[in-house]
Amino acid sequence: MKSVPKLIGRFIGILFMSLLLLIILNVLVLSFISVKQLSNSSPYQTAEEIAVSLQKKDSGFKLDSNNQKWLQTNNIWAILIDEDTKTVTWQTDDLPETIPKSYSLSAISSLTSGYIDGYPTYTGASEGGIVVLGYPKKSYWKHIWPSWDYQFIADLPQTVFIVLIANLLLIVLIYYWVTSKLTKSIAPIVQGIQGLVTKNNVYVKEKGPLSELAMNINQTSQTLQSQERVLKKRETARANWIAGVSHDIRTPLSMVMGYAGQLESNPSLSLDEQHKVNIILRQSEKMKNLIKDLNLASKLEYNMQPINMEKINVAVLTRQVVVDFLNIKLDKDFPIKFEMRNNVHSSFVLADEGLMKRAITNLIQNAISHNEKGCHIFISVFTKQESCIVVVEDDGIGISDKQIEELNNAPHYMISDQSTMEQRHGLGLLLVKQITLSHNGEMKIGHSCYGGFSVTLEFPINNVN
Amino acid sequence: MSIEYLKKKRILLVDDEPKLLDMVVSILKENGFEYIYTAQKVEEAVVVAEEYLPELAILDVMLPDGDGFSLMKRLRKKGNYPILFLTARGEDEDKLDGLGLGADDYIVKPFLPKELIFRITAILKRSYKDDNPFVQLQNSKIDFERAEVIKDGEQILLTAKEHILLSILYRNAGRIITIDVLCKELWGDNYFGYENSLMAHISRVRQKIEKNPSQPVSLITVKGLGYKLLTEAN
Numbered sequence: 001m002k003s004v005p006k007l008i009g010r011f012i013g014i015l016f017m018s019l020l021l022l023i024i025l026n027v028l029v030l031s032f033i034s035v036k037q038l039s040n041s042s043p044y045q046t047a048e049e050i051a052v053s054l055q056k057k058d059s060g061f062k063l064d065s066n067n068q069k070w071l072q073t074n075n076i077w078a079i080l081i082d083e084d085t086k087t088v089t090w091q092t093d094d095l096p097e098t099i100p101k102s103y104s105l106s107a108i109s110s111l112t113s114g115y116i117d118g119y120p121t122y123t124g125a126s127e128g129g130i131v132v133l134g135y136p137k138k139s140y141w142k143h144i145w146p147s148w149d150y151q152f153i154a155d156l157p158q159t160v161f162i163v164l165i166a167n168l169l170l171i172v173l174i175y176y177w178v179t180s181k182l183t184k185s186i187a188p189i190v191q192g193i194q195g196l197v198t199k200n201n202v203y204v205k206e207k208g209p210l211s212e213l214a215m216n217i218n219q220t221s222q223t224l225q226s227q228e229r230v231l232k233k234r235e236t237a238r239a240n241w242i243a244g245v246s247h248d249i250r251t252p253l254s255m256v257m258g259y260a261g262q263l264e265s266n267p268s269l270s271l272d273e274q275h276k277v278n279i280i281l282r283q284s285e286k287m288k289n290l291i292k293d294l295n296l297a298s299k300l301e302y303n304m305q306p307i308n309m310e311k312i313n314v315a316v317l318t319r320q321v322v323v324d325f326l327n328i329k330l331d332k333d334f335p336i337k338f339e340m341r342n343n344v345h346s347s348f349v350l351a352d353e354g355l356m357k358r359a360i361t362n363l364i365q366n367a368i369s370h371n372e373k374g375c376h377i378f379i380s381v382f383t384k385q386e387s388c389i390v391v392v393e394d395d396g397i398g399i400s401d402k403q404i405e406e407l408n409n410a411p412h413y414m415i416s417d418q419s420t421m422e423q424r425h426g427l428g429l430l431l432v433k434q435i436t437l438s439h440n441g442e443m444k445i446g447h448s449c450y451g452g453f454s455v456t457l458e459f460p461i462n463n464v465n
Numbered sequence: 466m467s468i469e470y471l472k473k474k475r476i477l478l479v480d481d482e483p484k485l486l487d488m489v490v491s492i493l494k495e496n497g498f499e500y501i502y503t504a505q506k507v508e509e510a511v512v513v514a515e516e517y518l519p520e521l522a523i524l525d526v527m528l529p530d531g532d533g534f535s536l537m538k539r540l541r542k543k544g545n546y547p548i549l550f551l552t553a554r555g556e557d558e559d560k561l562d563g564l565g566l567g568a569d570d571y572i573v574k575p576f577l578p579k580e581l582i583f584r585i586t587a588i589l590k591r592s593y594k595d596d597n598p599f600v601q602l603q604n605s606k607i608d609f610e611r612a613e614v615i616k617d618g619e620q621i622l623l624t625a626k627e628h629i630l631l632s633i634l635y636r637n638a639g640r641i642i643t644i645d646v647l648c649k650e651l652w653g654d655n656y657f658g659y660e661n662s663l664m665a666h667i668s669r670v671r672q673k674i675e676k677n678p679s680q681p682v683s684l685i686t687v688k689g690l691g692y693k694l695l696t697e698a699n
Contacts, residue, residue, distance in 0.1 A: 243554070247553050247554050250553040250554075250573075250574040250575055251482055251485055251553055251574055251575075253574070253575040254485060254488070254553075254574040254575035254576060255484060255485060255488050256575070257575045257576065257577055257578075258485075258488040258489070258492060258575075258576075258577075258578055258581075259488060259491075261492075261577045261578035261579065262491065262492060262495060262578055265578075281577075284575065288575050313645075316643070316645040319643045319644070319645060319689075319690055319691070320643055320645070320646075322690060323640075323641045323642070323643050323687075323690050323691055326641055326687070326690070327640040327641055328577070328579075328580060337689070338688075338689040338690050339689060340689070345657060346657055
């Protein structure tokens, strides 16, 4: 919505600019015309010149041939009214019949300012009286009463200015009225479009000049909503399906693990048989972890996993995870060395305890799963600047640089279109990455200084109460 | 004190899957538990419970005619014995943790037999005291009721903190307990910085229970992680 007032402001700016330009243009054109009119030598001046050039000769008055010719070509007639008798004592040859031959004082006053029989007349003083030029009808329009109140002329600049301002104001008001009306009809459209962006259900009243646009927005919103519903339904179905499958696998797997666990401690088994039972146990354990990971990953993916953030001491949590491992697994092939550094014991991280435990468990499990022949596992927790860091590494077989590169840049396992084999290989690790990201953390995979594989998790410290 | 007395406890086992029931029964029997009663439905379980008065119930969360939680409520009306849940769904962990339904523990399927046995014995140990008050260690025995250790026929008194320390370790005998858990039990939530005090208490306990405190055989240090107590039963 912020952009609409900006748009209006811009339009008003443009309007003012155009008005200003228009005024300047008008003034220019006006002054140009005026100058042109002035240079056009006014008829008054001509009359004066003709009067002067009218010479009194013995035989009467005589106009020089040049002026006579000029008058003829311009279709102008001329008369001389005698000073004393007020009668016409000289005239041009083309004087119309309707022009009187004698004049009263009032008639002279009238013709000075106006017309004789529709001919605009102009006067000039001559030796024997006044010369009157009669221009063709409709060649000039005369201002008969050209007098104004003195104050009016004195105040003219202000008056012009006020009128100009009033005009401008009127124009702006009209513009504002028109735009505000337009804005009113645009506002719901803009709101509607914003609603579409946030995927809200949008309804814009289909009224006014933009009703068609409103209708389109409503249709788009409906389409988006139904798509959203279908998508959600599909996502829920998929997550539920995974949850269902993992649930159904758990009970039969319980029996496999249960009986295999019993057999493991059966002293009457031969060494070879014990070895086989051990493999069954280990593989069922892997299946168990896979089910757990798959279920959690799908729930995280579809936001079906509630994340309960609270202040967690990562050092304490990691130590508990390690101990839980040692207590249950009792794997002699995988001794774990745990270390805490840099006062990490008094540093807290905002995290979901369950997910955090899961991430670290997965890393330890990962080291065990990928080193069939056993390895040492080194776990260290420490602080570095504003971060709490957990490193899980081993001295096992490790992986190649290329694999590290692939794992660090692996796409989300659900998006990946690589072969399913590779995806499955990294499910546990990718789940850790997913958990780490949901805690605003970072995960890095690399070589361990002990020779094997190393995963570093980094979380922002939050010691605020 | 051996855990033999715990094996005489009556256990009610409820799961709708008969094969799983058979397996759990066989695990329990193999580990010495003698009195096991099974049911596959809520109603059946209520009848069996009324007849045999179990001292521990192990319930599946999903049952054909109801769920384990409501069954627990019905069972609790008749007797206040510990209840352990078996669940096949990961999300039940949250339910059991968060709702505080009063279950004593839960195990998510699938599980290893030793895990199940450990949980059962831990719950039973917490809930039922032994008539025989002694816990036998390699070089001494602990009498928790009198808060004393008997070593070479000599009675040595335990302080309150030492008693708490040994109790937690004994309840989890054979398993590592982290430094954090021990400190929290001894000094409450704000236990940070008590690690050295804990070490001092541990060394005093060793003086009392070990033959050679510098080379402990019963109270073992697991470096950087915690401690564990080994009894003769382990």
